[in-house]
Amino acid sequence: MMQESGTETKSNGSAIQNGSSGGNHLLQCGSLREGRSNGETPAADAGAAELVHVQQQQQALQVARQLLLQQQQQQQVSGLKSPKRNDKQPALQVPVSVAMMTPQVITPQQMQQILQQQVLSPQQLQVLLQQQQALMLQQQQLQEFYKKQQEQLQLQLLQQQHAGKQPKEQQQVATQQLAFQQQLLQMQQLQQQHLLSLQRQGLLTIQPGQPALPLQPLAQGMIPTELQQLWKEVTSAHSAEETTGSNHSSLDLTTTCVSSSAPSKTSLIMNPHASTNGQLSVHTPKRESLSHEEHPHSHPLYGHGVCKWPGCEAVCEDFQSFLKHLNSEHALDDRSTAQCRVQMQVVQQLELQLAKDKERLQAMMTHLHVKSTEPKAAPQPLNLVSSVTLSKSASEASPQSLPHTPTTPTAPITPVTQGPSVITTTSMHTVGPIRRRYSDKYNVPISSDIAQNQEFYKNAEVRPPFTYASLIRQAILESPEKQLTLNEIYNWFTRMFAYFRRNAATWKNAVRHNLSLHKCFVRVENVKGAVWTVDEVEFQKRRPQKISGNPSLIKNMQTSHAYCTPLNAALQASMAENSIPLYTTASMGNPTLGNLASAIREELNGAMEHTNSNESDSSPGRSPLQAVHPVHVKEEPLDPEEAEGPLSLVTTANHSPDFDHDRDYEDEPVNEDME
DNA sequence: TAACAGCTAAACACGT
DNA sequence: AACGTGTTTAGCTGTT
Secondary structure: OOOOOOOOOOHHHHOOOOOOOOOEOOOOHHHHHHHHHHHHHHHHHHHHHHHHHHHHHHHHHHHHHHHHHHHHHHHHHOOOOOOOOOOOOHHHOOOOOHHHHOOOOOOHHHHHHHHHHOOOOHHHHHHHHHHHHHHHHHHHHHHHHHHHHHHHHHHHHHHHHHHOOOHHHHHHHHHHHHHHHHHHHHHHHHHHHHHHHHHHOOOOOOOOOOOOOOOOOOOOOOOOHHHHHHHHHHHHHOOOOOOOHHHHHHHHHHHHHOOOOOOOOOOOOOOHHHHHOOOOOOOOHHHHHHHOOOOOOOEOOEEOOEEOOOOOOOEOOOHHHHHHHHHHHOOOOHHHHHHHHHHHHHHHHHHHHHHHHHHHHHHHHHHHHHOOOOHHHOOOOOOOOOHHHHHHHHHHHHHHHOOOOOOOOOOOOOOHHHOOOOOOHHHHOOOOOOOOOOEOOOOOOHHHHHHHOHHHHHHOOOOOOOOHHHHHHHHHHHOOOOOEOHHHHHHHHHHHOHHHHOOHHHHHHHHHHHHHHOOOEEEEEEOOEEEEEEOHHHHHOOOOOOOOOOHHHHHHHHHHHHHHHHHHHHHHHHHHOOOOOOOOOHHHOOHHHHHHHHHHHHHHHHHHHHHOOOOOOOOOOOEEHHHHOOOOOOOOOOOOOOOEEOHHHHHHHHOOOOOOOOOOOOOOOOOOOOO
């Protein structure tokens, strides 16, 4: 007896839409977890490596800057009056190309796209965003510096022109300038690489014609025409003097920068083939060398003069020094052990990823061979790289599904496995936004997703990919007594999801609507008023999807569930970073894992329940619903076949300790920067 | 194409 | 009267 069975007024029992429609989530746990496990570590490594490079570039820039300063001093000493920096003459002003200097941070549109796709986990997105921000910071500093230097240079060139100064000095200054450009070129190359790495991981979809991505900044107006003109004057007037290779390369670089306006000028440094992909041919040495392995002393942790210990990348001149470094820096200690464990997890996840991807590939190939003529072969779930398709889908999705929050994406997590019609690898990651909410019946359980992405949902205004019904149910099930007042449900929404801290009128109305509409929500009069409970039987009665009866799908489903278990271990690994012992189990009292584990069982159970409705599946884990759950009133008699209690009720014991009923965010829009 | 699921909006009733 | 709660209907989009 949980509460006094009050006068629940479920008068909508006659609702035509019947409450059998619960929520749904779509995520196959395999695809999500794998996507995240796949991308996380390499992305982090790449980011760290690039940061190192950025720092190196900065140092080089510092040196170059000093040279330039010396040059300026010489000029000043030689009698040139030092002009005020603010005396910029508009006609000769050399604005720094925004296109070039714009940090290649993920634009809001791209971010939205990413969030909508949710190919990777929110945590991974955060990590990558942090890397992006770090890079952005670096480049912004360089940008400032570059601006200053360019202004100075411009002024000096101006003066020299007017004063008829020696071209040699001028040329030297220009060389310095070009040195900066080269540095910045490399900087941008790094950014490009970072971006491409994101692309490879499916985080970004570079769409043709997408202006937000400065993929061709160097080819477009990097140096204004004024400067080009200046250069022409300088170089043509003194072409006889400077025919050295360095100057040539400098000039080449310059013309490269203006190649958009004068493509037929001098030879391009940019690789034409690469430039079509937005990738420059200017490689940093490190990247270049990554592809070959011809070191005489082959060691998995040593390559190309760099220690490959995760997170190290120390430069070692030769193999001996590497061994020295290995023994000194990576000796057997706690840190190394921890890193080793992490690596183990990484490998494990990658292996899982590989296995799953192999299976997926097999399924795809089978599918394409068997029923390639099926009209639904290229249906809605995927939006190929074509921006037309994507934008169309997006425009369809946003206004209807989110009229109240145009800035926040609908975030249905669309598993790659949903659409087997994926052909290209890029399109694997460009599954566009879909309006639907996803059933939590056969895919990732809502409790699992929320538990794992809790922080993300709390901070990012991303709509959870679950139906209101599912969310309400989750809120109620998370409560200690499996019952909540309406206001407590509201609070749960605002507490758990940043998305629901806006437009309260809309979603609260929807919550009330769902509570009233769905039979699975039972109103119970309580001492302190009315509370809402979940009728699990009704909830599980949701319309079975077409998956039922298809043995192969059932098998796949079970497989996907099976993948959840080791991935659960991966989650534990990540928690080990926070002093949570590795390989803890859900029974050890961690609420998140407890919920996760139980949710997995729940989903598996629920799925089996529907797919094997005829079988007398008497798995020991099941328990009659009434034994655990406070359902007080049924308008319909319990179907004994359906009365198998879902194991989700097990989560009771693992209720999150930090569940705070009193904290409510109310309706006021929450600050955006809840980072 | 129709049925269904889900979302949003809105009207309305009722109680405080 | 204002507000919160609850019910119901309608219209729309997307899926099956």
